[in-house]
Each structure stands twice: as C-alpha cells, then as structure tokens.
Amino acid sequence: MSKGVWILAEQRNGVVLDVSFELLTRGLLLASKLGVPLTAVLFGSGIADKELNRLVERGADRVVFADAPELASFLPEPYTACLCSLIEREDPDIVLAAATTSGRTVMPCAAARLRAGLTADCTSLDIEEDTGLLLQTRPAAGGNIMATIKTPERRPQMATVRPHSERPAPVVPGRTGELIRWRPEPSLLSSRVRRISYKAFDEARTIQDADIVVAVGRGFKRGENVALASKLADVLGGAVGASREAVDRGWAPYSWQVGLSGKTVSPKLYIAVGVSGAVQHLAGMQTSETIVAINNDSEAPIFLYSELGLCGDLFELLPMLTEKLQARKG
Amino acid sequence: MKILVLIKQVPESQATRMDEKTGTLIREASSSVINPLDLHALECALLLKESLSESVEVTCLSMGPMAAERVLREALSMGADRGVLLSGREFAGSDTWCTGYALSLAAKKLGKFDLILCGERATDGETGQTGPAIATFLGLPAITFVSSIQRSGRCWQASRMMEDGYETVEVEGPALMCVLKEASVPRLPTLQGKREARGKTIEVLGASDIGASSDDVGLKASPTRVVKIFRPVHIKQCEKLSALDAEGAERAVDRLIELLVEMKLI
Numbered sequence: 001m002s003k004g005v006w007i008l009a010e011q012r013n014g015v016v017l018d019v020s021f022e023l024l025t026r027g028l029l030l031a032s033k034l035g036v037p038l039t040a041v042l043f044g045s046g047i048a049d050k051e052l053n054r055l056v057e058r059g060a061d062r063v064v065f066a067d068a069p070e071l072a073s074f075l076p077e078p079y080t081a082c083l084c085s086l087i088e089r090e091d092p093d094i095v096l097a098a099a100t101t102s103g104r105t106v107m108p109c110a111a112a113r114l115r116a117g118l119t120a121d122c123t124s125l126d127i128e129e130d131t132g133l134l135l136q137t138r139p140a141a142g143g144n145i146m147a148t149i150k151t152p153e154r155r156p157q158m159a160t161v162r163p164h165s166e167r168p169a170p171v172v173p174g175r176t177g178e179l180i181r182w183r184p185e186p187s188l189l190s191s192r193v194r195r196i197s198y199k200a201f202d203e204a205r206t207i208q209d210a211d212i213v214v215a216v217g218r219g220f221k222r223g224e225n226v227a228l229a230s231k232l233a234d235v236l237g238g239a240v241g242a243s244r245e246a247v248d249r250g251w252a253p254y255s256w257q258v259g260l261s262g263k264t265v266s267p268k269l270y271i272a273v274g275v276s277g278a279v280q281h282l283a284g285m286q287t288s289e290t291i292v293a294i295n296n297d298s299e300a301p302i303f304l305y306s307e308l309g310l311c312g313d314l315f316e317l318l319p320m321l322t323e324k325l326q327a328r329k330g
Numbered sequence: 331m332k333i334l335v336l337i338k339q340v341p342e343s344q345a346t347r348m349d350e351k352t353g354t355l356i357r358e359a360s361s362s363v364i365n366p367l368d369l370h371a372l373e374c375a376l377l378l379k380e381s382l383s384e385s386v387e388v389t390c391l392s393m394g395p396m397a398a399e400r401v402l403r404e405a406l407s408m409g410a411d412r413g414v415l416l417s418g419r420e421f422a423g424s425d426t427w428c429t430g431y432a433l434s435l436a437a438k439k440l441g442k443f444d445l446i447l448c449g450e451r452a453t454d455g456e457t458g459q460t461g462p463a464i465a466t467f468l469g470l471p472a473i474t475f476v477s478s479i480q481r482s483g484r485c486w487q488a489s490r491m492m493e494d495g496y497e498t499v500e501v502e503g504p505a506l507m508c509v510l511k512e513a514s515v516p517r518l519p520t521l522q523g524k525r526e527a528r529g530k531t532i533e534v535l536g537a538s539d540i541g542a543s544s545d546d547v548g549l550k551a552s553p554t555r556v557v558k559i560f561r562p563v564h565i566k567q568c569e570k571l572s573a574l575d576a577e578g579a580e581r582a583v584d585r586l587i588e589l590l591v592e593m594k595l596i
Contacts, residue, residue, distance in 0.1 A: 012494070073497075076462075076472050101492045105474045108462035112430055117553030120426075120457035139562065141341075141454050146562045154553040193471045193501045196487070200495035208493050212595060236596065254477075254512045255491065260453055261366060261511045269595055283456075290593065291566075292586060303568045308589055310582040312573025321583045325596065328587070 003090060005031040006156075008083070008097035008106070009042040009055055009063075012073075016042065016054050018209075019098040021168030024059040026096055026125050026161055028169060030134065033127040036093065037061040041086060043079055045072035049179055056177035058169040064180045070189040073198075074102040080109040081188040087114060092156050094134050096125070099160035099264075111158050117151025118158040121264070123165045123287055134159070142260050142283035163208060164266035165287055201255055211268045212238030215258060215285070216246050219274020219295060219314055223251035228318040229273055235325045241265065241285075243275045259284035274314050277302030294318070331386045333375045334437055336448040336464070337405055338365040339398040364401045366511075367449025373514035374479050375447055376409045382481060387411045389440060393421060393433055399532045406527035407519035413532045414440060420537035423549025426455075430463025432547045435540040437468060445486060446506040450475060458508065465506035473505055477512040 007027045009020035024040065031038040040060035042052065045068060052063050066082045083106055087095065095110075097103035099121040111118035124137035128150065134157040137148045151157040207213050214233040216226050226240070233240045242252035244259055258265055260280040270288035275281060277293070277300055285291070286305055293306040294314050303309040310317055342361040364372075372390065379386035390405040392398050393416040402413035416436045424432060437443065446465070451458035458474075465472035473488050477496065480487040485502045491510060519527075537547065545551055573582035590596045 074492075076474070080466070101475045101490070104458055105462055105472060108426065108430075108457075108459035109466045109472055111459070111553075112427060112463040112466035115427065115553060118426065118459060119554060120459055135557070140456050142456075143562065146560050147556050148558040148560075149554050149556050151554050191471075192503060193473060193499050193505070196498045196500050198495060198497045206494050236590075254510075257511075260456075269590070269593060290589070292589070293568075298570065298572075303570060305566060306568045307566055308586060309568045309570040310573045310586065311570060312579050312582060316579055317573055317583060320579060321586060324583060324587060325590075328596065 003092045004036040004039055005034065005094045006039045006041055006092045006096070007060075008095065008103065009040045010098060010100065010102060011042060011044045011047065014044060014047050014051065016051060018168050019100060019163045020055065021058050022163065022166045023096050023098060023161060024055065024169035025166045028059045030094060030125060030127055034093070034132060039064060039092065041083070042066070043071040043082060045069045052179050056179070057171045057173070057175050059172070059175075060177055062178045062180065064182055066182050066184055068184055068189055070191065071184075073195060074105075075191045075193055075195065076105050076109060077191045077193060078184075078189045079106045080113065082184050083110045084113050085184065085188055086182075087156060095156045095158045097160050099162050103160050107158055107160050114156070115154055116156055116158050117154050118160075119149045120160050121162050122159045123162050125159065125161065133157070139283070139287070142279050143286050144279065162264065162266060162287060207239040207241045207256060207258065207265050208263060210239035212236045212271070213241045213258070213265055213267045213269075213285070213288075214238055214271045214273060215241040215243065215275050216252060216273055217243040217275030217281075218245040218249075220246065220251060223249070225315070226251050228315070228322075232271075232318055232322045232325075235322055235329070238267075243278070243281050272302050272306070273318065275302055276300045277305060331382065331384050332441065332443045333378060333386060333388050334440065334443040334446045335368070335372045335375045335388060335390045335405070335410065336433060336446065336461070337368045337372070337390050337392040337401060338449075338452045339363070339392060339394045339401045340365045340452050340454045362397065362401065364404060365449055365452040365454075367451060367453070367509070369449075369516035370511055370514050371447040371449050371509045372405055372408060372410065373516040374509055375445075376517070377514060378445070378479070378481065379409070389414060389443075391416065391433065391436055391440065393417070393429060393436070396534075402532050403527050403530075404519060406530050407523040408517055409523060413530070414535060415532055416535045416540070418536040420542065420544060420548050423552065424547050425552035425554045426457050426459040426463055427554070428547045428552045430460045431467055432540070432542055433460065434464045434467030435542055436535055437464065439535065439540050442504070444504050446470065446504070448506070448508050450508045450510050461506060461508040468506070470504055470506045471501055472508070473499060473501065474508045476507045476509045479507060479509070479513065
C-alpha cells in the first residue's frame with residue numbers, strides 16, 4: 001500500500017521558493033497516476049500558516065512543516081536527520097527534491113542512511129503502468145546519453161529534479177489541505193557544521209533563477225566586450241552566463257559558468273552569443289525551453305541545438321537588439 | 331594529519347559510444363583520465379600539505395577496474411603520498427549507494443582521516459551523490475559545493491557556493507568536502523614526480539579486505555536499476571537567419587524580438 005508522494009519544498013528567509021512549486025507539478029502528476037495524496041515537506045523556522053498555505057494552493061494535500069530555529073537555513077546534519085525521521089515514521093513511496101545545492105546534499109545523505117534508491121538531476125519522471133514504479137530519466141555523460149532508472153524494491157524511491165525543467169504548479173484559489181507543524185526533538189537538530197556568514201552574489205539575478213540567460217563565449221574577443229551582453233541582459237531582466245573559455249580567459253566570474261564544470265541552467269530562453277557549442281557547454285544548457293544562437297560562424301554546432309539562429313557579427317547585433325528593446329520599453 | 335582524496339577514473343572524451351542493443355556504454359580503457367573535478371580536490375589537499383605547519387599525508391583512493399591504477403599513479407606524480415585501489419568483480423554494477431558504501435569501508439580500513447575530499451561530481455555519471463553518501467556512512471558531516479578550504483585553529487572553514495551567494499561554514503573535527511572547480515588550480519605532474527611515482531606501489535584492496543559482501547556491493551545489492559539508456563534527440567530544426575549585412579542584421583534582430591514577444595518574455 002502506497003503511503004503517498006512527497007516533495008521536499010525549499011524556502012529562503014521564510015519565503016517558499018519557486019522550485020518547490022515546480023516539484024508540486026511533478027508530484028501532482030505522480031500522485032494522480034497512483035491515486036495517492038501529495039505531501040510537501042518544508043524545513044524552516046517560524047514560518048506562518050499563510051506562507052505554508054501557498055503549497056496547498058498549488059497542489060499539496062498536506063504540508064508538514066518542520067519548525068525549529070536550527071532549521072532556518074540549510075545545514076546538512078539536521079536537515080538529513082529530520083528528513084530521515086519523517087520518512088521512517090510515515091513511509092512514503094516517493095520522495096522528490098530539487099537538484100539544488102541543498103537538495104543534492106540532503107537527498108544522498110538521507111538515501112545512504114535509509115538504503116533507498118536515489119536518482120540525481122532527473123528531467124523526466126513518470127509511473128510505469130503495470131508496476132506502479134517511478135521511472136526516472138536523466139541526462140548523463142554531458143547530455144550525450146539519457147538513462148531511465150528505477151528502484152524495484154527499496155523504499156522510498158527518491159529523486160532530485162533539475163530546477164526549471166518543469167513549470168510551477170498554478171494556484172487553485174480556495175484549495176484546502178492540512179497544515180502540520182512539527183517540532184523536531186533536540187537530538188535531530190544537533191549540527192557539527194556551523195554557518196558563520198553569508199554573502200550574496202553581486203549580480204542582481206542568478207543564472208539558475210533567471211527566465212532569460214544571455215551567455216558569452218570566446219566570440220567576445222575581449223573582457224570589456226562582455227558589457228554588451230550585460231546591457232542586453234539588463235534590458236531583458238535576465239542574467240549573464242558564460243562558457244568555460246570566457247571564464248578561463250578571466251572575462252567572467254566562475255559563478256557565471258554554464259556547463260559540465262559549471263552550472264546547469266534551464267531558463268525559458270537561452271541566448272548563446274559567440275558560443276560555439278562545445279559538448280561541455282551544451283551539457284549545462286540544452287534543457288532550456290528555447291535556445292537562440294548568435295554566431296558569425298554559420299557552421300558552429302550551437303545552431304544544431306537552437307530554435308533560432310542569427311549568423312552575423314555579435315558586435316553589430318547585440319547593440320542593435322539592446323537599442324531596439326530599449327526603444328520598445330520607451 | 332591525514333587527508334584522503336577520492337578519485338574516479340572517467341572516459342576522457344564525452345563522445346561515449348553506446349551499444350544500442352544492450353544499452354551499455356562502450357568505454358575504451360586507453361582514453362581514461364582522472365575525473366577533472368577530482369584534480370581540484372587533490373590540489374586542495376596538496377596545498378594544505380604545503381601550507382600547514384604540521385606534517386600532512388595525502389592518500390588517494392579510487393574504486394574501479396585494475397586499469398584505474400594509472401590514474402592513481404598520476405595522482406602520485408602530482409604529489410600524493412599514497413595510492414589505494416579498491417577493485418574486484420564484486421563491485422561491478424554498483425550504484426551510488428553501493429559505491430559510497432564500498433568506499434566508506436575502504437576508508438575505514440585505511441584509518442582515521444582529518445579531512446576527506448572529493449570532486450563535486452564525476453563527468454560521466456554526473457550524480458554528485460557518492461561523496462555525501464560516503465560522509466553519511468562514515469558518520470561525518472558532508473560539506474558540498476565547496477569553493478575554498480581553510481584551516482583555522484582546530485577547525486575547517488569552507489566557503490560553499492549556493493544558488494544566490496556564498497556561505498562560510500565551520501566544522502571542528504573531521505569532515506568530508508565535495509569541491510568545485512573554483513577551489514583550486516590543479517598543478518601538472520613534474521618529471522621528478524613522475525619518476526618517483528613509478529617507483530611507488532599502488533596498494534590494491536578487494537571486497538574481502540574491506541569486509542564487503544555481495545549483500546552490500548555490486549549490481550544485485552544496488553537499490554537502483556538502469557532500465558534503459560538512449561540517445562537524446564536534441565537536434566533541432568533551426569531557423570537560421572543570415573545577418574551578415576545591415577539589412578539582414580535588422581531582419582534577424584526583429585525576428586528575435588518577435589520571438590521574445592511570442593514567448594511573453596517582453
């Protein structure tokens with residue numbers, strides 16, 4: 001008998017993050033196929049019912065909120081201990097988390113302790129018809145192959161899900177559900193790791209959260225030219241990303257790097273400018289909803305992965321685009 | 331002080347070939363290298379060895395086929411003191427749970443470490459799950475996405491890169507850290523290092539040496555199963571516009587703006 005589908009929601013400074021709502025979309029599909037309830041689990045400190053209810057409005061039948069000052073921000077040990085304690089008590093069938101820096105830490109720690117099957121960074125999830133098992137599909141080897149994985153026997157079936165690979169679940173006004181406030185016992189909250197300080201990135205928007213990413217590559221020729229991409233990103237309300245070549249040449253900070261040794265992004269629109277499309281770069285952005293390439297080499301591989309390609313001089317096209325967009329804004 | 335660095339042998343090229351019938355990967359042993367992110371972990375260990383006043387022994391541990399001895403030798407030529415290979419048919423087909431468990435048993439066998447380092451993920455499997463799993467099996471805190479490591483008195487201090495910024499964390503006592511590329515710039519092996527590495531012995535451990543049974547490692551013990559491997563279809567029909575002259579450029583830019591409007595992004 002299945003004990004339901006869980007998603008591990010995330011919050012920052014007491015505000016539920018959008019990745020949680022993306023997980024609800026995934027969870028709703030699986031729970032409806034299995035005919036089981038959907039539970040959202042959230043860790044934090046003193047979050048009001050009104051905020052927790054946002055998870056209900058978007059599809060959770062039940063919210064379990066682990067409430068303790070020690071859980072205010074992510075710490076590997078208390079988050080793992082609390083998640084394991086809840087799972088052991090309630091025995092869910094499926095547990096999903098976002099493939100974020102916290103999700104990709106707490107899930108493998110919990111799976112190790114529970115001897116559960118865990119699949120990383122899935123881009124597609126489904127239920128196998130005849131068995132009811134979770135089918136987890138994920139890219140590997142730099143996006144060159146896709147693998148479908150399942151956990152036949154061990155429970156729960158656990159997966160982290162690539163952020164932005166699914167739309168957030170829409171609000172259903174008036175939707176009701178159960179809010180459960182849980183105060184974990186002190187033994188679950190001890191941590192050898194202490195958080196000392198936090199410094200936000202200088203950029204206004206981070207590339208993993210942006211709807212639009214403008215990526216710079218070797219085609220920019222010099223570091224100061226990157227300003228052309230920043231201006232465009234500003235007008236579009238997007239963020240700037242970079243290929244490894246651009247980062248290695250010192251034109252962009254590492255926090256901008258997209259690809260195998262950098263970040264994985266899935267924005268609505270990815271504009272690759274002067275980026276040739278090396279497999280290592282493609283690995284970090286090919287699940288973007290729409291890709292546009294601007295490159296003066298009409299044979300560049302990036303065009304094979306793009307919906308729209310502009311073959312021309314980026315030093316001419318970028319300022320023209322920025323200017324036209326500014327003019328539209330008025 | 332003892333530092334353990336975990337190393338994985340991965341295919342050098344991303345252009346993996348696949349047997350479409352069996353759904354398994356074809357890997358040529360000759361083109362294997364140290365997982366690039368593991369080089370950054372090793373470099374962090376070597377920098378600590380050079381900068382700390384106490385003496386530091388750096389051990390590298392890998393699980394893989396006997397051929398993985400080569401990547402351990404490369405680690406020795408960069409400056410690691412000791413290379414240990416965990417190898418055996420029993421381990422074949424291990425998923426991240428079983429790999430983490432096997433490596434944790436091997437680490438226990440090798441003694442107590444003050445710090446265990448690994449790369450944030452491997453370029454082949456790209457799960458990033460084995461490091462945190464090993465930490466859990468060893469009862470150590472897992473500090474992931476580490477962009478710098480410092481020793482401060484009796485504590486390790488690390489900077490973690492999160493989605494929106496960096497946090498600094500501190501831990502007293504041993505910990506396992508998964509490092510990012512940003513954490514260090516790996517050195518190249520020197521000629522002398524290569525010569526010395528050639529003279530060293532890579533210790534080999536098998537399943538019985540670490541007390542691993544087929545209930546705990548290998549394909550059958552693994553919670554997860556790969557049921558299908560396939561090539562993604564991501565070649566798209568690209569609407570390619572020539573923007574080489576002023577007129578073409580304008581048309582192309584207008585088309586992009588049209589797309590932005592269609593997508594309701596502006």
